[in-house]
Amino acid sequence: MTSKQIRQEFLDFFKSKEHQIVQSAPVIPHGDKALMFTNAGMNQFADVFLGAGSRDYKRAADTQKCVRVSGKHNDLEEVGVDTYHHTFFEMLGNWSLGDYYKKEAIAWAWELLTDVWKLDKDRLFITVFETDDEACELWAKHVPLDQIIRCGAKDNFWEMGPVGPCGPCSEIHYDGTSNKSGKSLVNEDHPDVIEIWNLVFIQSNRKADGSLEDLRAKHIDTGMGLERIVRVLQNKSSNYDTDIFMPLINKIAELSEKTYGENEADDIAMRVISDHVRMVAFSIADGALPSGDGRGYVIRRVLRRGLRFARNLGLKDPVIYKLVGVLKNQFSDIFPEIEKQYGIVCKIIKGEEESFLKTLEIGLERLDVIISKALANSDTNKIISGTDAFLLYDSFGFPLDLTALIGRERGFSVDETKFNELMKEQKDRSRAASKVTHSEASESKFDFVTEFTGYDELETESEILFA
Numbered sequence: 023m024t025s026k027q028i029r030q031e032f033l034d035f036f037k038s039k040e041h042q043i044v045q046s047a048p049v050i051p052h053g054d055k056a057l058m059f060t061n062a063g064m065n066q067f068a069d070v071f072l073g074a075g076s077r078d079y080k081r082a083a084d085t086q087k088c089v090r091v092s093g094k095h096n097d098l099e100e101v102g103v104d105t106y107h108h109t110f111f112e113m114l115g116n117w118s119l120g121d122y123y124k125k126e127a128i129a130w131a132w133e134l135l136t137d138v139w140k141l142d143k144d145r146l147f148i149t150v151f152e153t154d155d156e157a158c159e160l161w162a163k164h165v166p167l168d169q170i171i172r173c174g175a176k177d178n179f180w181e182m183g184p185v186g187p188c189g190p191c192s193e194i195h196y197d198g199t200s201n202k203s204g205k206s207l208v209n210e211d212h213p214d215v216i217e218i219w220n221l222v223f224i225q226s227n228r229k230a231d232g233s234l235e236d237l238r239a240k241h242i243d244t245g246m247g248l249e250r251i252v253r254v255l256q257n258k259s260s261n262y263d264t265d266i267f268m269p270l271i272n273k274i275a276e277l278s279e280k281t282y283g284e285n286e287a288d289d290i291a292m293r294v295i296s297d298h299v300r301m302v303a304f305s306i307a308d309g310a311l312p313s314g315d316g317r318g319y320v321i322r323r324v325l326r327r328g329l330r331f332a333r334n335l336g337l338k339d340p341v342i343y344k345l346v347g348v349l350k351n352q353f354s355d356i357f358p359e360i361e362k363q364y365g366i367v368c369k370i371i372k373g374e375e376e377s378f379l380k381t382l383e384i385g386l387e388r389l390d391v392i393i394s395k396a397l398a399n400s401d402t403n404k405i406i407s408g409t410d411a412f413l414l415y416d417s418f419g420f421p422l423d424l425t426a427l428i429g430r431e432r433g434f435s436v437d438e439t440k441f442n443e444l445m446k447e448q449k450d451r452s453r454a455a456s457k458v459t460h461s462e463a464s465e466s467k468f469d470f471v472t473e474f475t476g477y478d479e480l481e482t483e484s485e486i487l488f489a
């Protein structure tokens with residue numbers, strides 16, 4: 023079964039259960055100041071859960087573009103090193119907006135996985151929140167008790183962020199070990215035993231003071247990583263071996279004249295790039311721009327990280343923009359914005375690549391000198407000083423996590439406290455410097471922190487910086 027078919031079967035299944043199939047919200051949550059990127063399918067329904075909005079349907083399903091790079095749900099360090107974390111992924115989800123609750127959510131999840139997709143029932147482990155007897159009893163109608171595991175809040179109480187809708191959850195884990203011995207590996211971050219579906223029983227609101235208040239109605243919010251279920255159904259041991267990532271990896275292999283599967287370091291680089299281009303391209307297609315601040319800087323960091331891995335493959339010219347065509351071929355039917363914005367997405371990525379590649383090489387040399395010097399001096403602390411990290415940031419455009427990543431590969435850590443101090447000083451300085459007169463302003467060059475909104479609107483609110 024192809025990934026396209028799997029996605030469609032999920033949507034068809036929930037359509038047959040009277041769900042409205044809705045479009046993915048943009049991965050950039052325009053208008054939501056609390057959230058940098060859409061990080062879960064439920065984001066677009068948060069207002070309904072909180073009683074502040076309504077829809078003309080009570081059940082919905084979709085595939086949602088999600089980004090998890092910063093904030094509460096942040097998987098960046100794992101990406102590409104392991105085989106199942108991504109900065110950008112699709113979350114298949116079904117929602118009850120004050121309609122059905124645990125019984126149906128559990129029964130339908132089980133029906134889809136075991137009747138429609140015929141997954142081996144012995145390979146499915148269920149986790150439930152430690153005090154959720156109701157969920158436990160409902161699951162016990164389908165699964166032997168020894169496949170149900172009670173866990174604490176860390177794993178089984180889902181929250182969207184520091185504030186917002188939340189509730190106990192129940193996860194379905196797939197045991198991919200050869201001899202079905204994976205029970206003890208549930209929630210252990212093991213590549214063979216992975217969470218595939220999370221059913222959240224939304225019933226509370228986390229408030230800013232940390233307290234929980236009951237919501238007026240109870241809701242269901244489920245999320246299944248498309249890349250993970252495709253991996254299971256395509257019988258692969260890595261998400262990257264599926265038909266979602268292989269077209270990208272094949273293109274990277276072709277461009278770098280390397281073969282995937284021959285060398286671990288090259289494989290990681292190919293996986294990282296194939297992941298990162300999806301995050302960057304879909305974010306730009308949804309109206310964000312790489313920049314020096316906020317979410318724009320997250321996009322820039324991810325792109326620069328990707329470029330460093332491309333360089334490891336011997337690719338020293340702009341290359342990531344060349345992968346966007348693969349995404350256009352794969353996703354135009356389900357996410358038409360990638361086709362609509364294709365030209366501009368390529369142009370923006372290529373421009374970013376060109377500008378960073380001007381300083382990448384020399385910054386890497388500089389970092390190499392810093393590390394080599396410390397090693398020659400038998401520096402046992404193995405710390406890249408905050409001053410050096412700041413210089414790499416300021417003069418060569420190295421995001422802190424890029425310096426940290428390269429340092430880690432050589433056994434070094436970064437003095438982040440000092441780095442952050444220097445960053446703050448610089449921000450204070452530029453804030454003070456921006457209090458200039460009109461004539462000074464008109465002669466200066468400014469690095470405006472902007473967000474391009476032209477894909478969605480022809481008129482936009484703006485701030486007059488100088489008058």
Ligand code: SER
Nearest residue numbers: 062064220243244245
């Ligand atoms: N909101 C839950 C999650 O992101 C389920 O959709 O895991």
